[in-house]
Amino acid sequence: MKKSFPVVPVLTALFAASFFVVPLIATFYFSLKMTRGELGFAAYASVFNSAEFLTTITYSTIASLVAILIGAVIIVPTAYWVRLKVPRLRPVVEFISLLPLVVPPVVLVFGYIRLFGSNSWLPLTTTTAGTDMLLVLGYVVLSMPYMFRAVDNGLAVIDIATLTEAAESLGASRLRTIATVIFPNVRAAIISGAFLTFSISLGEFVLASLLNRPAFGPYLVQLGQDRAYEPAALAIMSFGFTWGCMVLMQVFATRKPGQRWFPRLTSRPAQRTTA
Amino acid sequence: MSFLSITNAVKTFGTNTVVKGFDLAVEKGEFVSFLGPSGCGKTTVLRMIAGFERPTSGKITIDGRDVTDLAPNKRRIGMVFQAYALFPNMNVAGNIAFGLKIAGLGKAETEARVQEMLGLIGLSHLAERYPYEMSGGQQQRVALARALAPKPQVLLLDEPLSALDAKIRVSLREEIRDIQRRLGITTVFVTHDQEEAMSISDRIVVMNGGRADQIGTPSEIYNRPSTRFVAGFVGTLNVLRARLERQPQTVTVAGTSVQLAQPVRTADADGNLSLALRPEALSLRPSEGRDVAFDGLVKSVNFMGSVIRIRMDVGGEAISFDMFNSPDLVPPAVGARATAHAASRDMFELTA
Numbered sequence: 001m002k003k004s005f006p007v008v009p010v011l012t013a014l015f016a017a018s019f020f021v022v023p024l025i026a027t028f029y030f031s032l033k034m035t036r037g038e039l040g041f042a043a044y045a046s047v048f049n050s051a052e053f054l055t056t057i058t059y060s061t062i063a064s065l066v067a068i069l070i071g072a073v074i075i076v077p078t079a080y081w082v083r084l085k086v087p088r089l090r091p092v093v094e095f096i097s098l099l100p101l102v103v104p105p106v107v108l109v110f111g112y113i114r115l116f117g118s119n120s121w122l123p124l125t126t127t128t129a130g131t132d133m134l135l136v137l138g139y140v141v142l143s144m145p146y147m148f149r150a151v152d153n154g155l156a157v158i159d160i161a162t163l164t165e166a167a168e169s170l171g172a173s174r175l176r177t178i179a180t181v182i183f184p185n186v187r188a189a190i191i192s193g194a195f196l197t198f199s200i201s202l203g204e205f206v207l208a209s210l211l212n213r214p215a216f217g218p219y220l221v222q223l224g225q226d227r228a229y230e231p232a233a234l235a236i237m238s239f240g241f242t243w244g245c246m247v248l249m250q251v252f253a254t255r256k257p258g259q260r261w262f263p264r265l266t267s268r269p270a271q272r273t274t275a
Numbered sequence: 276m277s278f279l280s281i282t283n284a285v286k287t288f289g290t291n292t293v294v295k296g297f298d299l300a301v302e303k304g305e306f307v308s309f310l311g312p313s314g315c316g317k318t319t320v321l322r323m324i325a326g327f328e329r330p331t332s333g334k335i336t337i338d339g340r341d342v343t344d345l346a347p348n349k350r351r352i353g354m355v356f357q358a359y360a361l362f363p364n365m366n367v368a369g370n371i372a373f374g375l376k377i378a379g380l381g382k383a384e385t386e387a388r389v390q391e392m393l394g395l396i397g398l399s400h401l402a403e404r405y406p407y408e409m410s411g412g413q414q415q416r417v418a419l420a421r422a423l424a425p426k427p428q429v430l431l432l433d434e435p436l437s438a439l440d441a442k443i444r445v446s447l448r449e450e451i452r453d454i455q456r457r458l459g460i461t462t463v464f465v466t467h468d469q470e471e472a473m474s475i476s477d478r479i480v481v482m483n484g485g486r487a488d489q490i491g492t493p494s495e496i497y498n499r500p501s502t503r504f505v506a507g508f509v510g511t512l513n514v515l516r517a518r519l520e521r522q523p524q525t526v527t528v529a530g531t532s533v534q535l536a537q538p539v540r541t542a543d544a545d546g547n548l549s550l551a552l553r554p555e556a557l558s559l560r561p562s563e564g565r566d567v568a569f570d571g572l573v574k575s576v577n578f579m580g581s582v583i584r585i586r587m588d589v590g591g592e593a594i595s596f597d598m599f600n601s602p603d604l605v606p607p608a609v610g611a612r613a614t615a616h617a618a619s620r621d622m623f624e625l626t627a
Contacts, residue, residue: 162360165327166418168347169354170374170425180373184364256407 024239031232043233050230052219060208060216063132064201067139068194071147074140076190079151080182083160090152097148100141105206108138113210131211138207143197150196154189155182191252195245203238278303278461279324279429284333286319293319295485297333304459306452308472311482312508317465318433320482324463325431326350337428353422353460357434359414361406367393367417368402374425392420395454412443419451423458430455432464436471448475469509473497481505503625506551513554513594514625519546526550528622529590533567536620549625556621557596559585559607565616569594573607587615 034042047053082093100108112134116124124130160182167177183190208215224231277300286294294316301307309317322328324335326347335343342350361370371392375385393399396416406414415435422430432451436444452475455462466472472479473493481488481496481504489501500506507514517526523538528550535550542548558565571589583606586595596615598604607613 158363159358159360162356162358163362165325165347166354166356166360166362166421167373168327169325169350169352169431170421171348171351171377172373173348176377181362181364185362187364256405 024236027232028236031229031236034229041233043229044237047230047233047237056214056216056219057202059214060202060204063136063139063213063215064198066136067143067201068197070136071140071143071197072151072190072194075144075147075151075193076183076186077178079148079155080160080178083152083155084164094148094152097144099144101145105138105142105204106210108141109207109210112138125211131213135207135211135213135215138211139197139201139204142204142207143193143200146196146200147190147193150189150193151186154186154192158185188252188255192249195249199242199245202241277301278305278338279463280334280336281320281324282334282336284320284323284330284335286316286323286328287331293485294323294330297485297487299480299487299490301461301463303461306455306462306464306475306477308464308466308476308479309482310466310469310472310479310509313467315482316485317467317480317482321431321433321463321465324429325352325354351425351428352431353425353427353429354431355415355418355422355433355435357437359406359411359418359438361414361418361421363406366403366405367398367409370406370417371421371424373421378425388424392424395423396420396450410443411439412447415439415447416450419454423454423460428461430460430462432462434465434467436466436468444471451475473509481508483508499623500551501626503549503551506625511554511595513552513557513592513596515550515552515592515594515622517548517550519548528567529569529571529592531567531569531590533619533622535622535624537624539624541624541626550622551625552594552617552622554584554596557594557615557617559598559613559615561614561616564618564620567617567619567622569615569617570612571615573609573611573613576606576609578606585613587613589615 031043032039032041034040034046078093082090113125114120116122116130116134118126124134163181163185164174164177167181168174172180203217203220204215205217205221209218209221220231220234223234279299279301281297281299284294284297285292297316297320299307299320309320311317319328323330326342326345326349330343333343334341337350337352362373365373368389371389372385375388380388389402390399393402396419398413398416398420401409401413406417409417415438418435435451436448439447448471451464464472464476473496476493478490478492479496480490483502483504489496489505491499496505496509500509503514506512515528517528517533519525519539519542520527520532524535526533526535526539526548539548557569561568569587569589571587571594573585574588574593575586577584577586578600581600582597583600583604584595584597585607586593594615598606
């Protein structure tokens with residue numbers, strides 16, 4: 001029996017897709033119209049030629065990368081330890097990791113300012129380095145729900161208890177086990193978490209604005225108020241960037257160890273053989 | 276002095292005592308199996324030897340050294356797990372080399388040892404493969420090579436064959452035994468499969484409820500089970516109610532008088548006791564030495580190829596036995612009367 005073409009589902013999908021495709025196309029079209037009477041990438045060139053754009057995006061990139069590093073170093077051993085030693089506490093830790101989704105960033109940052117303000121016992125906000133540190137730590141907190149979830153899911157698919165015991169029976173210390181067995185096996189998960197963290201903290205506004213740091217988020221907002229065509233160009237670029245991150249996440253998440261980036265040209269004997 | 280000794284080991288989880296005073300002495304190069312149903316504590320004892328569990332009380336020594344409180348990574352044990360537990364991020368050679376790198380071996384030495392181990396398990400051609408590219412049997416052989424590579428003092432096998440299919444299970448267990456003999460490594464093997472334990476062990480420890488019910492060679496365990504549990508768990512067994520007719524060893528079983536080989540030890544005040552009889556000790560054909568005859572009704576006949584299993588009701592007692600099939604053999608019909616012959620010396624009293 002020949003299947004008839006699924007008319008209704010396809011129409012529904014197209015209709016739903018149009019809700020985000022049409023504005024996207026419109027924005028893209030608008031971003032090309034900076035020079036009167038012709039279509040071109042003038043708005044994009046204007047963005048890239050702006051010194052402020054380059055400094056803010058560099059600043060935010062560095063802050064995000066540091067946040068990813070700190071997040072991974074804190075979260076991987078924690079998630080591993082909880083799964084291995086105190087699995088009953090996992091729901092509690094999971095709940096804590098979700099708090100940043102419940103508590104708005106503005107509350108977090110006001111808390112920081114009060115706690116580490118000029119008349120506190122640790123006046124971090126009085127120095128640039130201290131404020132940078134607060135911003136990075138804030139990013140670590142904001143990305144915790146995503147990082148923890150990604151890493152925890154990564155740990156769920158490997159049998160960490162048995163792998164740990166196997167490593168120990170071969171003489172490995174706990175630290176060595178984490179470094180040579182656990183970390184490499186959740187690397188894909190860490191990278192997924194890292195891309196999520198990156199895409200969140202790169203354009204983050206509230207923390208950066210209230211801590212008064214020269215980050216990308218506040219620049220975006222400022223640009224939106226001052227200019228017409230450049231924000232559209234930036235929106236398209238950040239959209240492309242986010243999609244790029246998602247593609248990379250997929251690539252890292254599905255790549256198996258020892259797998260080549262591209263298939264071999266010469267054929268190889270069947271992968272699976274029986275004993 | 277035995278090589279591996281466990282003295283009065285007890286392990287309690289919360290209020291649940293899983294191992295209750297376990298004693299065992301294993302000689303160097305010996306292959307000992309822990310056999311028992313799930314929950315009998317066999318894996319817990321193995322994990323105590325490995326150091327993954329610390330005994331609540333008791334002592335474990337390896338080669339004269341007290342290891343009771345020693346961390347697992349300091350014990351020089353090799354362990355093979357049911358779930359293979361190969362490191363997914365490393366290929367076969369990397370997995371085998373793992374323990375050698377930790378032991379601080381040089382590059383050339385490590386390489387040579389990896390090749391030697393690959394040769395031992397016959398997988399030299401798969402050194403570059405990753406675990407996910409191999410079958411279960413191959414993975415488990417790699418796990419064995421990985422455990423053996425750093426030359427451990429004791430090899431521990433935790434149900435290594437349970438996840439494999441029947442054919443590979445048999446061939447791999449023979450391979451494990453062969454490698455163990457060649458290397459002369461002291462080995463403890465945990466299994467719930469009595470056939471597996473029988474076929475590869477020097478000695479078997481039958482465990483029940485956290486204790487060792489019986490420790491002995493496979494033939495001792497099978498032919499002279501010391502407890503009712505061992506008798507029932509290892510092989511199939513006919514348990515018959517008997518009554519002491521005359522001291523010291525004349526009993527009545529299903530209306531037939533039987534002269535036992537040993538004096539009766541466990542008859543209660545009314546003279547009741549339990550006798551056990553292996554199915555292979557019974558036959559429909561009378562022969563010399565089979566001095567006891569049970570007349571009864573055939574309840575079922577199961578044709579299983581080379582063997583025919585017959586169940587009979589003899590004076591209210593159910594007995595079952597196997598006969599070898601032969602082309603000229605006509606099995607008895609269900610419902611017919613038949614006579615099963617047994618030797619009184621094959622009947623033994625179930626004591627504990």
